[in-house]
Each structure stands twice: as C-alpha cells, then as structure tokens.
Amino acid sequence: MTHQLSDLSAEGLRALVAEQLERSRARTVQLTDAVDTDDLVRQHSKLMSPLVWDYAHIGNQEELWLVRDVGGREPVRQDIDELYDAFMHPRADRPTLPLLGPAETRAYVGEVRDKVLDVLDHVKFDHGRELVDNAFAFGMIVQHEQQHDETMLATHQLRAGVPVLDAPPPPPGRRLAAAEVLVPGGTFEMGTSIEPWALDNERPAHAVRVAPYFIDTAPVTNGDYLKFVLGGGYEDARWWSEAGWAQVQKASLVGPRFWDLVDGQWTRTRFGHSELLPLDEPVMHVCFYEAEAYAKWAGKRLPTEEEWEFAARFDPATGRTRRFPWGDESPGPQHANLGQRHLGPAPVGAYPAGASPLGVEQLIGDVWEWTSSDFRPYPGFRAFPYDEYSLVFFGTDYKVLRGGSFGTDEVVARGTFRNWDYPIRRQIFAGFRCARDAQPAELAAAEHSELV
DSSP states (O other), X not given: OOSOGGGSOHXXXXXXXXXXXXXXXXXXXXXXXXXXXXXXXXXXOTTSOOHHHHHHHHHHHHIIIIIIIITOOOOSOGGGTTTTOTTTSOGGGGGGSOOOOXXXXXXXXXXXXXHHHHHHHXXXXXXXXXXTGGGHHHHHHXXXXXXXXXHHHHXXXXXXXXXXXXXXXXXXXXXXXXXXXXXXXXXXXXXXXXXTTOOGGGOSOEEEEEOOEEEESSOOBHHHHHHHHHTTGGGXXXXXXXXXXXXXXXXXXXXXXXXXXXXXXXXXXXXXXXXXXXTXXXXXXXXXXXXXXXXXXXXXXXXXXXXXXXXXXXETTTTEXXXXXXXXXXXXXXXXXXXTSSSSOOOTTSOGGGOOTTOOOOOSBSSEEEEEEEXXXXXXXXXXXXXXXXXXXXEXXXXXXXXXXXXSOTTTOOTTOEEEEOTTOOSXXXXXXXXXXXXXXXXXXXXXXXXX
C-alpha cells in the first residue's frame, strides 16, 4: 500500500481498491472455509462472536458504507442491520440471535460485493466528498475486513478440535548485538495528517517531545518471561498493580494463556498444535497487567505510546518522521511478519531489514505491543466518518497497543495505527517490550562515546 494514492489516476485507484478488496475477501474465505458448518455457527469463547457473525457483519458494513452511502443504491438486506450492529448486541449474546446461516451468509456477502464492484466502476473520486476522496471509504472497508479477519484468526486459536490452518514457518532468528537501545529523545511528528487511509484516531499529526529513554531491541521472549514465571512472579504482589493483582486472583493466572506444564516441561498450544515452548519467540497472549508486572520485576516499565512511536518512526540522522521503522516503503516479507503469512511470531532477530535507524527491531508485526498509555484522542481530533469507531472508546478503560501482529495485514499495520483493548484481555495476539528512563551518567557516557 502506498501513501501516494493522490498520485494515482482514477483508473489506477480503482485497480488498487479492487486488488485490496479481493485480497481481503480471499483471506475471509480461507478462514471460514477452513471449518465445517458446526464450527462456523458455534461460539468458541464468550469473548468472541461465532465466525458466521463476523462474516455477515463484514458484508453488512460493506453494504452500509459502499452500496448505500457511497453508491446511493437500494439496500440489499436492510432487515438484518440490527443483527450485525456490533453496538446493539454484546459478543456473548450473538449466538442467540436469528443469524444468517453459512450458506445464506455467503450468498449475501457475495451479492454485496458484486454491487460494490459496480459502485467502484462508476464512482467519481474527485468531486470533493471527504468520504470518497482517495477512495477513503473503500480503504476503510478493506481495513475493517482485515481487522475482522484477525479477530477470526483469534477465534481459530480458541476453537477446540483438529488443526485446520497451515502456513510455512517464519524465518530463523539471530543473536542481537544489544538487549536494549538508547533513544536520544527529542521532538517528532506523531500521528499523521497525510496518510490517505489513516483512521480518525491516528489524526492529526502533532509535535510531541520525549525525554531520552532506553527501549528493548526486541519484544520480550518466552524465555525471558518464563524466568518471571519460575521466579514466582504470579505469586508475589510486589510486581503487580492493585488492579493487576486483583485480576491474578480473580482469574487464577499462573502464566500466559495457552501455556501448560506437562510432565515438567512447558508447552504452548497454537491453532490446535501443542509444542515445547519456543524460548526465542516473543511472548504472546499476555494481558496488560502481566506485561506491566514483568516490566517492574525486570526493573523497567512499559513504554508510553509516544515513546513507542518515536522509536518506530523517528530518524535522528535526518530529523524526519518515517512511515515505518525501515523507511517509507510499504511492508514486504523482508521487513515484518504480517498478514497471516506465518501462523505465529517469528524468533527474535528474524527481520534485520525491518529495524529502525537506531536498531530497534520487530516493531511492526509478530505481536501487538502493550503500552502504558490510555486510549486518548490526539489534540485536534475529529471523529470521522462516525463516532463509534474511536470516540466512544476514549478514556481510562482501554490501553493502547501498537505495531500489529503476525495476523495483522499490511493495509492496517501503519506506524501510526492505534489498537486498544481492555487491560485484562489475553486472547489477542499481544506481547510487549520494556523501556526505562535514561540516567544522566548513561547519557553522558553515550555522548562521550560519540565524541571519541
């Protein structure tokens, strides 16, 4: 995905949108065709919708925004709008609704897509309507489908039964030169005002100053986290916030979700496969409270959202804020583990080409990274095109995650993209890296080494 959409001709933009729509739908079909009818309609966890709900919801959102709004066409199935309104029905209640069955769902989303492609053939991108400029509404819907595809992938992780998904392993890792990187601090442009398909909470670009700090070169690994577990981390209230310790006791937490101790050995279950815990992979399926406790135990803390984005986007040599850690080029397979190309995080050190100018690695892809920041609007925020995407979630209930996971598509995984969730959530593909304040002596030593 290029951020220079405005440079494309109308036909070039149509071709790009058609390609992205096709790519997202192919992934949706893969995730839903992989299981039988019973699995499609079953609720595998009260935290998640039945897969068939996600599938029809994808089609309904596409109908609402592209067929009815952008296209001005007659509704396809106005009678089901309420069923697939995410704010009308909590996930736990959705299996009790009179949902479309799998065959009816496939027919519905197929009919909607046919109409969308016809709208795409006729829409004018240059008539000054913000929703259509640079094909924004189409980009929003592509991202919506890819986000639900990642949600459906998380549902696959929660389902019981024989494995149904397959993918090649990620590239091997390598030993890192240093465990942490000194980030010199400074002022940078956080967020964006120019990325055409950026969503409202990423906007507008604004100047932010950060003090010098250290940040881990890579996400915390299973091996690192296992030391916390074996060291009694879940039994010692010292490391936990009051809310975190309450959650440990309420949920009987003893380790990351999907970890098990079998015959004295730690294993991990992923998409139906159980295996010995891979020590060099980023830890995953930990909640915010677990990340926060580990960081305190390690003598560190979680980075703020501003520190995370500064490490990911700022180039100290030029003073520029990049689109991605490696530059402005869209992610390729050499840069990051994205798009369900592999079915799990890659070992630490697997993507040297994706490093930031300071040498921070795997900021994009592999695992979402918890930050210490609450989900707040940027200065000058404006809800667009509807309040329910971001506005209703702002506040202290949600913590921000950054960077994307192995299940996040490249059309979503911008350096500015903001994810958010409740601090107790563990079913998402989330890990973390630590940060710490830079001490005056460390800054002086770093400055001296640059002068020598």
